[in-house]
Amino acid sequence: MVRFKNRWFLVEFIPIPSDTKILSTPPIPLSRSSTEPIQLNLDGKAIYSALKQSVLSNYGDVGWGAVGLSLSVKYFSPTTNVCIIRVGRDQHKIVWGALTLLNGIESAKFIPNVVHVSGTMKHVQLAAIAHNRTVIARYRAMADAFGKIFS
Amino acid sequence: MKRALENAQPSANFKERKKRKLADARTIAVQSQTTTSAVAGTSRSGPTVDNTMKRLPGAIDVEKFAEARSFEINAMKSAMETASSASTTRAWQILPRHLRRRAASHNPRRVPLRLRDKARAEMDPMRRKTLGRAMPKLGKQKRLPKEVIFMRRQRDKRWLETHIWHAKRMKMENMWGYRLAVTPTEKAFRPSHRASMRGSILHDASYLSLVEMKGPQATLKAILEICCDAQDISPGAKRYTSGARVCKTHIYEPNCYPLGLICPITVMWKSKPSFPSQPLDETSKSKKGKGKDKQPIPSPEASNNTRILWIYFHPSVFDVVFSILRTSTSQILEAAGREGTIVDVELADIRGELGIFEIMGPKSNQVLRGALSPVMAEASADFKKFWASLGNIQSCGSVPGGMIVGFPVNDPRLRFPPKNAKVQLPPGSNVSPPIGVFPSAGLAACSIWEQNVRNQLKKPRYETKHINERRSKNLIPGTPLNPLRQDDRIPVMLIQTSVQPSTSNNAESIEGWTFIFPAGWSMAFFQQLTYTGTRIAGQRERKTQAFEAGTAYFPSDYPATSAYQTYALARAKGEMAKWTRTPPAKRANYKKLGTRSPWIPDWKVVLGWKEMPDELLTDEEDAEDVDMQGLVTTQREPESPVPAVADPVVDDDPPVRIWLLRGVEVSSIISQLSEVLVPGQSLLSTVNRLRAKRFLEPLEGTVKHEDLLKSALILVRITICSKGSSSDLSLVYSIPDAELQEWRKGLTKAGVDPIPAEVEFVTLPDIVPAPNSIIGYITTGGFSLSRGEGSAIGAIALIRLFELQQQAQSRFRLSHYVKSDKTLFVKVRDRKGHQCRLARIHVLQN
Numbered sequence: 001m002v003r004f005k006n007r008w009f010l011v012e013f014i015p016i017p018s019d020t021k022i023l024s025t026p027p028i029p030l031s032r033s034s035t036e037p038i039q040l041n042l043d044g045k046a047i048y049s050a051l052k053q054s055v056l057s058n059y060g061d062v063g064w065g066a067v068g069l070s071l072s073v074k075y076f077s078p079t080t081n082v083c084i085i086r087v088g089r090d091q092h093k094i095v096w097g098a099l100t101l102l103n104g105i106e107s108a109k110f111i112p113n114v115v116h117v118s119g120t121m122k123h124v125q126l127a128a129i130a131h132n133r134t135v136i137a138r139y140r141a142m143a144d145a146f147g148k149i150f151s
Numbered sequence: 152m153k154r155a156l157e158n159a160q161p162s163a164n165f166k167e168r169k170k171r172k173l174a175d176a177r178t179i180a181v182q183s184q185t186t187t188s189a190v191a192g193t194s195r196s197g198p199t200v201d202n203t204m205k206r207l208p209g210a211i212d213v214e215k216f217a218e219a220r221s222f223e224i225n226a227m228k229s230a231m232e233t234a235s236s237a238s239t240t241r242a243w244q245i246l247p248r249h250l251r252r253r254a255a256s257h258n259p260r261r262v263p264l265r266l267r268d269k270a271r272a273e274m275d276p277m278r279r280k281t282l283g284r285a286m287p288k289l290g291k292q293k294r295l296p297k298e299v300i301f302m303r304r305q306r307d308k309r310w311l312e313t314h315i316w317h318a319k320r321m322k323m324e325n326m327w328g329y330r331l332a333v334t335p336t337e338k339a340f341r342p343s344h345r346a347s348m349r350g351s352i353l354h355d356a357s358y359l360s361l362v363e364m365k366g367p368q369a370t371l372k373a374i375l376e377i378c379c380d381a382q383d384i385s386p387g388a389k390r391y392t393s394g395a396r397v398c399k400t401h402i403y404e405p406n407c408y409p410l411g412l413i414c415p416i417t418v419m420w421k422s423k424p425s426f427p428s429q430p431l432d433e434t435s436k437s438k439k440g441k442g443k444d445k446q447p448i449p450s451p452e453a454s455n456n457t458r459i460l461w462i463y464f465h466p467s468v469f470d471v472v473f474s475i476l477r478t479s480t481s482q483i484l485e486a487a488g489r490e491g492t493i494v495d496v497e498l499a500d501i502r503g504e505l506g507i508f509e510i511m512g513p514k515s516n517q518v519l520r521g522a523l524s525p526v527m528a529e530a531s532a533d534f535k536k537f538w539a540s541l542g543n544i545q546s547c548g549s550v551p552g553g554m555i556v557g558f559p560v561n562d563p564r565l566r567f568p569p570k571n572a573k574v575q576l577p578p579g580s581n582v583s584p585p586i587g588v589f590p591s592a593g594l595a596a597c598s599i600w601e602q603n604v605r606n607q608l609k610k611p612r613y614e615t616k617h618i619n620e621r622r623s624k625n626l627i628p629g630t631p632l633n634p635l636r637q638d639d640r641i642p643v644m645l646i647q648t649s650v651q652p653s654t655s656n657n658a659e660s661i662e663g664w665t666f667i668f669p670a671g672w673s674m675a676f677f678q679q680l681t682y683t684g685t686r687i688a689g690q691r692e693r694k695t696q697a698f699e700a701g702t703a704y705f706p707s708d709y710p711a712t713s714a715y716q717t718y719a720l721a722r723a724k725g726e727m728a729k730w731t732r733t734p735p736a737k738r739a740n741y742k743k744l745g746t747r748s749p750w751i752p753d754w755k756v757v758l759g760w761k762e763m764p765d766e767l768l769t770d771e772e773d774a775e776d777v778d779m780q781g782l783v784t785t786q787r788e789p790e791s792p793v794p795a796v797a798d799p800v801v802d803d804d805p806p807v808r809i810w811l812l813r814g815v816e817v818s819s820i821i822s823q824l825s826e827v828l829v830p831g832q833s834l835l836s837t838v839n840r841l842r843a844k845r846f847l848e849p850l851e852g853t854v855k856h857e858d859l860l861k862s863a864l865i866l867v868r869i870t871i872c873s874k875g876s877s878s879d880l881s882l883v884y885s886i887p888d889a890e891l892q893e894w895r896k897g898l899t900k901a902g903v904d905p906i907p908a909e910v911e912f913v914t915l916p917d918i919v920p921a922p923n924s925i926i927g928y929i930t931t932g933g934f935s936l937s938r939g940e941g942s943a944i945g946a947i948a949l950i951r952l953f954e955l956q957q958q959a960q961s962r963f964r965l966s967h968y969v970k971s972d973k974t975l976f977v978k979v980r981d982r983k984g985h986q987c988r989l990a991r992i993h994v995l996q997n
Contacts, residue, residue, distance in 0.1 A: 075179045079219040084179075121234075125179075125227040132220040139216055 006070065007092035008124040010116040010131070011099065013042065013081040016109040041108060044073040047083060050105045054098040063098070067091045074121070080132070081110075084124055092117070176233040180226040182219060242270035248337050253319075305330075311357050312506065312673035316681075321689050327466040329358045332689035339686070340695070344936050346686040347661050347696050351512035353680055354688040356665075357673060359507055360469040361461060362476060366496035368392060368458045370487065374479045374496070375418065377405045381841040382814030386418040392458070394422025395590035396553040397646055401813075402464070402472060405479045406847055409838060410810045412712050413475065414468045414705055419555065419646075421459040421600045422592040459600060463507070465705055467714050473500065504605055506673040509648065510685065511663030511696060513546045518683045519645065519664060520572035522676075526559045526640055534558055537588045542572035545583050547647055547662035554590040554647045557597025559640045562611070563672075563679040564618050565632040571683050599642040599669055609671040612639050643668040650700040653815060653996035659937060661700050699937045703866055703944055703997050708930045710754060710864055710946045711811040723750035739983040745922065746982045752880060752928035758861060758948050760805040763922060807858040812865050812949060813997045821865075821994060825956050831856035834863070863949035866995040869929060869942070869979060871988050872898060873910035876934040876941025877979045883927040883947055884920040884978040884987065885955060891962070891976060894989050907940040916986035920978060926951035929979065943979070944995060955992070 051071070055064050070088035077083075087095045099112050116127035243255040243262050252261040259270040301310070308330045317323065321332035332355075335343075346352040364371055372387025379386055380401040391398040398418040404411030464472055480496050487494045510518065520542040527535065537556060544550065576583055588594065598604045613621075621632055634640075644667040651660030668676060681687065688696075697704035706714040727750050730738055741749045747763065748756075755761040812820070820837055824830040835856040839849035850859075871877060886894065894915055901910045927947030935942035955975040963973055978987040 075181070077181045077223055079182050080223050082223065121177075122231055125231050128227050129224045132224050136217045136220050 004070075005089040005119060007087050007089050008074075008118055008121055009083075009085045009087070009092075009096070009099070009114055010124050010127050011083045011085060012113045012115055012131075013083065013110040014113055015081065016104075016111060042076065042078060042081070042105060044076045044083075046105055047076060047085075048073050050102060051085075051095070051098060054102045055094065058098050058101055059094055063094050067094050067098075071095060082128060082131075084121075084128070086121075089119070173234075177230065179230040180222075182222045182226075241273055242266040309358075311355055312670070313355050313357075313677045316674070316677065317355070317687075317689075320687070324690075326690070327358065329466065331358060332687075334689045334691040335687065339692070341936065343686055343688060343692045344695065344699065347512050347688075347692075347699070348937065349513060350684075350686065351510055351514040351518050351663075352686045352688045352692065352696075353677075354509040354511075354693055355673070355677065356507040356509050357505070357670075358466050359463045360466045360472070361463045361501045361505060362473060363459060363461055363499040363501045364476070364480075364496065365457060365459050365499075367456045367494060369456075370483055370494050370496055371458060371460060373483050374476070376845045377479045377482065377847065378402050378475055379416075379418075379845075380814060381408050381845045381847075382816045385845070391418065392420050392423075393592045394420045394595045395555060395592050396551075397555060399553065402475065405475055405482060408842055408845070408847065409812065409814075410808050412709065412811055412813075413471055414465050414709070414712065414714060416462050416464040416472070419461045419463075421461075422555070422557070422595040422597075423458065424592045424596060461501075465714070466502075467706060467717070468712075469502075471713070473498075504670055505599070506668050506670055506676070508666040508668075508676065508680070509663060509688075509693075510666060510680070511648075511650070511661050511688075513662075514571070515663045515685075516541050516544050516547060517572040517574060518680065518685055519666070522563065522569040522679045522683055523643070524561045524563075524566050524634075526561060526634075530558065531593055533588055533591065533594050537586065537594065540584065540586050540588070543575050543583045544586060545574060547649070547664060548660070549583070549585050550647045550662075551586070551590050552647060552649065555595035555644060556646075557595050557599065557642065557644045559598070559642050561634040561640060562613070562618070562638050563641075563675045564615060565634055565638065567631075567679060568682045569679050595644075597642045597644050599644060599667065604642060605669040608639060608641060608669045611671065611675070612637060641668060641672055650696050650702055652700065652702040659699065659701050661696050694931070698931055698933065698942075698944070699935055701868060701942075701944075701995070703995060704931065708866065708944050709811065710752065710866075710930060711809050719751045726750055741982070744983070744985055745919065746882070747922060749880065749982045752930075752946075754809055754864065754928075754946075755805065757925055757927060758805070758809065758864070760809075760862070805858070805862055807854055807862040809862050809864060811946070812863045815996070817865070817996060818994055821952070825953055829856075830953060831860035834860050860950060861948075864927070864946045865949050865952055866944065866946050866997055867927070867952075868993045868995045869932075869945055869977070869990045870938075870993075871941040871943075871979065871990045872907060872976075873912060873988055874908045874941075875988055877929055877932040877943050877981055877988070877990075878983075879929060879932055880982050881929040881932055881943070881945075882925050882980045882982060883929060883945060883990075883992075884924045884980065885926050885951060885958075886976060886978050886989075887924075888958065888961075890915070890918065891958070894976065898989065912989070916988060918987065919985070920980070920987060926955075926977065943990075947977075947992070952994070 048071070051073075052064065052068075055067055059067075067087060070086070070091065072086050073083060074086055075082075075084040085095070085099075096114065096117075099114065102112055104110055115131050116124060118124050118127065241256065242259075243251050243266070245266065246263070250263070255261040255270065257274060259267050259274065262270045304310075308325050308328055310330050311317070314330060317332040318330075320337075321335050323330050324333050325331075343352060364374070366374075368387070372385070372392070375386045380403065383400045384390075384398070386398040386400055388398075390396055400416060400418065402413045402416045403409065404413065462472075462476075476498055480498060484494055484496065520538070525534070525538060527538075530538075534556070538558075574583065618632070625632070646665040646667065647662070648665045649660050649662040651657060666676070694704050694707065697708075703709060706712065706718045709715050730749075739746075739749075747753070753761070756763055814820075820834075823837070824833050827833045835850070835854070838859070842849060869877070869883065894912070897912050897915060898910065927945055929943040929945035932943030932945070933941070952975075955977070956973075959973045959975055975992045977990050977992050979990045980987045
């Protein structure tokens, strides 16, 4: 029995503020005041088209021909910039490479950070939950640390 | 054409709907941006020390970040749950297995109320349309009433009172004139075993045959002593005649001990609180009077010497046992008649008068305590003490063995559903206190023995619907009903039972209670007990309980009885038919394997009363093949020129019937016999001594002691030393000395005390044993869950047992090994396989 196997990517798009120079350490988002949120104005479709362009330019028509049938963006959240992308298993390296080489869409610049790759949607969802929990924990620890300094 | 189109449309709609539903279930919710003003921020962030002073981190920001992330977490979780449940589970699959009903997929009424809408939605819409009849079905009045229909189905078999409950959940079979449950339909082998070890498990045993005997105590005692086991304590002993305990013994043909074993029986005397005022005569011959033949004339109530006793036993041998009792009775009455005494003995068949449940397992005490509500008003102090401590004991082993407790209970339906009692240990200790009450006639007194009481209770005073109406009138819903004066009070009896190899307690025994109540109340008590979480056992579970406890189970482990013959023949027929139906490539080739009797154990050949059949070479093709290829057969038996003709010299029936040496004193008898040079003589004298104990004459002079010894079988327990388990009808071989050395070398190499799973022999299992070294067969074998290794119960020839013991003795003397014990070793070969396994053998105390 031939099974079509997939790979699911959990990607987070880390936004780069437009006025920042390329630093050695990534910038702190908290350095901005809350009145100016970093919005990427992204959409599932926008990501798909950006990814397509990236594959076409880096891997050519051959690359897109291999990948195009199975590629799809399953989930994207504008608030957390977390995205779940599905590709076929034999072509996932192409998409991974194209994703890494993607550095922005039109005006918005970002760094894609692939958090997890797996064969089922369920494990990607579990990884997303775990990732969110570590982020929350990190923020909390940071807030505690700051609080202690100022108290 | 038109209909096809009609059908096509709803199914297309249905498919679309299902797809949409599935897609909905799979999408993950996204938090809309407009609701939150702040952004979650990125994950890659680390504090840099030099910037901390300039920027103020807001605590509010962290919370908003956390909120956005947590929304995502929840969305992911719910998406996972809905996705899996939307595609794979139906409404009835959400229910646990024991609440699922057949036909729930197309009949939503079989599903609990809360899931009914869901089930209805999941149904095929075409089917739903046909089921939802707007017009009611007519002709319901013309139908025959249910009772008539059910009675028609019971012409050739009888149903138990709990039949319908069992029929919905268990595989049923016709056995011994009843329709009985064999095993539950759901997978229940391990859960039932766990329930008998740690929980509680119930078996409806109302099919057991009951016989009532009435008469003077001494006469009844004499009647029983003629036919019961001579090694056991007599059923007329003082501890039993007071009615405080039951007597578990075996019944033989009258005057034939030890040759005509029939079955195990249980004897219960009606309690006589004012004991022992009557003189207990040792012999019936001292009575004076004329003996009358048994007539159903009730003995005068005024006589204070009339006792009643009940005997219950397996239904497959009812006719035999009843006729034995009749013969014994007439024999005793004749003897009394010769003296001139007037003696009246009444023998009655009371099958169907009582319901019997067997509840085994440690939790059975709490279950019974919670399910039954005894009438405390007239209860004795002893009983109150007993009832108070019943809920606290953690195993029935702490109750004196065979103890009978009789008491009236209120209608069980009043306090439905029941709550299990909780064990309350005394403070500061882990062990529950012992029961604190000794068996006594007063404790065992119960009005269930009276026929008129039972007759009154055959029909309950209030039907279930009346009781439900009463319950609905309760002011506070859910409170149990208080028993009224008109409510029934049902006399019941609890008897402590245990499944164990001998009278002494051991760790493997399974203890429980036998619960006896008048007929007509089976369903009421059954429902009460089932709602406590007790599992229900069928015949297979009952057999497994006996196997795990290491005891013989009637009829499958009693090789010398006629009931066993019937059972074995029926099984052989079924298996042979199945084997013949199977194509040769898919079934075991018994000829090639050298299994000379794969269907039924040939005890006569094993004991030497019959020549070994040369069937292995009667098949012409096989013989020619072998000869033509010039190969030597691996079978070492002598090739006789005239096969399969009965030798006229050797009889079909041995001079002494094949008999089973069993009883409480078996191990001491065997050790005594093994020291003697001529064990046959000693065996005969032992048998005569036991017979004299019961005032039977010694066995007739025609019985030669060699024949008696040669016809004896003995039950053994076989434990495999290496991994693997043996199944039923496996062959047991004795091992020649030289080979045994090799086996033991392999065994000790594995370690001092090897775990069976780790022991492996490489070449020894392939050695083909000589067919004349078969010493017996295994009657019940398998993997024992409680021991974690293969275990079996079988029977071997007594002479061969002595040979094994001599082998062990000589080994003991010449042993080179430090750890030399006197265990007896044998080889066991599955009838379908060719590999032999080393096994240890112990004599089974039964």
